Amino acid sequence: MISKFSIFRALTCFCFITVCANPVAYAQGVDDSVKWGNWLKWGDQRNGTYRNPVLPADYSDPDCIRVNDDYYAISSTFQFSPGVVILHSNDLVNWSVLGHAVNNLNQLSPEMNWDKMNRYGKGIWAGAIRYHHGKFWVYFGTPDEGYFMTTARDPAGPWEPLHQVLSSPGWDDCCPFWDDDGQGYLIGTNYADDYKIHLFKLTADGRDIVKASDQVIHQSPGSEANKLYKINGWYYHFFSEVKPEGRVVMMERSKNIFGPYIESKQLNHAEKQFNEPNQGGLLQTQDGKWYFLTHHGSGDWSGRVLSLLPVTWANGWPVIGKPGADGIGNMVWAGKMPVKDTAKVILQTDDEFEESQLPPQWEWNYQPKADKWSLSQKPGWLSLHAFKPLRPDDLLKAGNTLTQRCFRTPYNSVTIKIEISRMTDGEKAGLCHFTNPHFAQIGINYSRKRRCLEFKNEKVRLSGPEIKGRNIWLRSTWGLDGLSQFYYSLDGYIFKRFGPVYQLTWGSYRGDRIGIYNYNDRENKGCINVDYFHYEIDEQGSLPGPGRNKGGL
Template sequence: MKLKCLLIICLIACSIGLEAQNGYKNPVIPGFNPDPSICRVGDDYYLVTSSFEYFPGLPIYHSKDLVNWRQIGHCLTRDSQLPLQDVPSSGGLFAPSLRYHDGLFYVICTNVSAGGNFYCTATDPAGPWSEPVWVDIDSIDPDIFWDEDGKTYFVTQGNEGIRVTEIDIETGKVIGVERLVWGGIGGRFPEAPHIYKKDGYYYLLLGEGGTEYAHSATIGRSKHIYGPYESCPLNPILTHCNRAGQSNQIQGVGHADFVQAADGSWWAVFLGFRVTHQWSYYHVLGRETFLAPVDWPAGGWPQVNGNGTVSLEMNVPTLPLHPFEKEPVRTEFDTEKLGLEWQYLRNPARDNYSLTERKGSLRMQASPYTLDETKPVSFVGRRQTQHDFRAETQLAFESSKEHEEAGMTLIQSNTHHYDLLTKKINGKSVVQLRVRIGSISYIVAEKTVDGKALKLKIEGTPMQYKFYVADSPNGKYTVLGEMDTRYLSTEVAGGFTGVMIGLYASSNGKPSKAKAYYDWFDYETKE
């Protein structure tokens, strides 16, 4: 009897294991995580994405199976590494690459607003990372390729196509002639280049069509690093800008990077975005990180997921899965530092924040700057990662002047945000829902509250945000207003980022001693 039970348990365990290795959900890193680049070291996978005007810069993720990812750090955590003063929305850091060579990790990137191309190194991808080594090449989307002869090449995007230049990896100094090697298949903005050496060929992968609905990934190959490059007959090897992908909720796929898994299989990570409805082409979450298998036979061309399209539900074999523990819904603000999910807008004025002044609360000093400016407003935010979510906080705002405010915001850029805020009007405390859409700014709704600790809540669906207020910690919520999600979409707001859910405090251009105390913050999604 015991043997029979043991056999049954083993069969159940085996079936669970087999099921766990077949299929996964896209995107694998949801929310504003564009331009993914990946490398493998042993059985570990590491990935970096773009961060633009947010600080710290360039989040680093880790996985054991390519499907489950957890953030382990940022590449750029010091002001000396990442100057973002007065950087406009969607300025700052573009299109990083992540590579490993001779015991060192390299992140290669462009600060389009200050300094240009650079790379940083680390022995541990969680950090700390070195100060930037600057490379004097006027282009963007850089990568580094080490050839078998010991030479090191900088691979970048130029207006006409992809350029390859030999550099000194110790100093970043250019030591070779910059050469245009391939312009792709004719799509606009050939970008995001990566070179791989396989079966005697140099394969050059790039994005084309612009990082919008016509985006794609294309590939060419050559026997020589400087070309000429032959175009793959399957090009584009990844796109939804065709009949096969036109009705897919995932759009704008491209900007890919390849990695070979420990078992020899090949995979692609790439960006894409989820539209809010099949025939409603708006996206608010930003460009996200997706995953697809790649068939790459010896001496042949890579083929992404059979026909170059992907889906939200990927019914394909995976590596043995190693999921991480689910992140808690509530942030208690009872740690020495904010979690890695939190970011500032540009370089923060650090004295404006404290996690120790009032134990168990995030204290935020009101800044004279506002969310409408490209300045270091007092703000911390985290990505909206799913269309269906709940964000909630408890706030006590110590303020006496009518120009002082604090609260929650859904921000796409400094010209497109929805603010749920508390302030004083005629000596009374009120909560307002304020909208900023380009040159239009107005108050949607207003409610008088008792002025003590209150709760604010935002609920999201694909088509709508709903805003709530409760005027005491134990009070019931009332709906203050509703807004369409589309006005915070990239199609309306422009730019390259996605919606961030933030906490902020501002004195609207005047000196202030006002302080906001955030007792906790909840973020819960329906996946």
């Protein structure tokens, strides 16, 4: 048992709370054996328990803090805009999208703009969120540009313009830490230099590193996912590394923040059958229980989904998941709710396009061309104006594709209604799935004064019937296997299959995205209007109806 400790005292506002083992975290009588991806239930079970994953969608590289009774998490967003998604929860299981910390990716690099689109697999990688001196702080890295930071009084924004903390390629997985005396530090991995982990002092304003303070405190194969904590007078360095059996979570500690860190402990097993739970954040609830919010780090078509694991302290070290006979943790698929009697929340998905701004579940593929989309041009509709892609007829090089993450549940369905009467020659618009380099799309191909249905992926292109009406409805459905089938309708009621089944894919460190696209190979001309986007998710085996997944706080 550990007593009277302080963890990130200035950051998370929970000082001097007693820490003990966490015996009540496991749900009794629940079968924990789950074949990867075959979860029929997930999240809050509404009976005092939860099932992993808590978010069966691509929320990679998470970090999480508690501020009073609220929990905030961030996730990496790579080339998608806005960047660094921010989540909110009252119980660590029910999450909603609060906003983003980076509104304009051009603050990072012009390569992330619609006219370059040159950062697939790069862009915004793992970061950390902290609370210090009445402000929220987010630090993150990009592999080509270095480390950046921003702050906000309200995690929903507005966030300050980005400031570059370190201008150098080859760095990732940074995290700030403020000690009891107010001195700030930044830890991060120089993966380009054989994964050396560096610790710097921060300037008093937290905006820059003190380069003369630089010290390497650790190096091991693939060592990254850095966090720093101070617990009961010990500095704990949290990280992950690659062992022969796979990536595992590690921790080392010292009485001095710069080390030497001579005591270390493996916190969990690699468990490749569960895609190696690793990167994430440790935190404590108000009543003293500890948890680890993590992603499953070896991605598949659903990306790196989010799970919540109980943490048990033993001999001064946290054990992640269910402790084994060797004292190392194992994956846990079910547990008791960390906080009782909270409201059930389903992450936002649906949009009727009735607001003055896009709700925060949306992210563009790269920084969009601002004058080519509108929510006010036709109130209640999203207007997408076509312009030339960087490569002809290439969805992955077409600007202003609007996207959301794909959930992995037993049944998923996305339906959009689009008005196509203002399309022009050379224009293509519709519904798509994509990663990089994979894609599938169904929509209208306007050519030679005829609007015809078209399906296209890397291997197949199919032409369909001419569409003479003003509107068309497009749909994609998929299940736990990620096999997507496209449909179309001329009246919104009767849907017909079109195109082969498409296997959703993983690419460039990202799971599959669903998106709305519009581009024109011939000229910067043409427009579609999207009336709605309805996203049905099988929530614990019962299908919600259209408009169910608006979410919110």
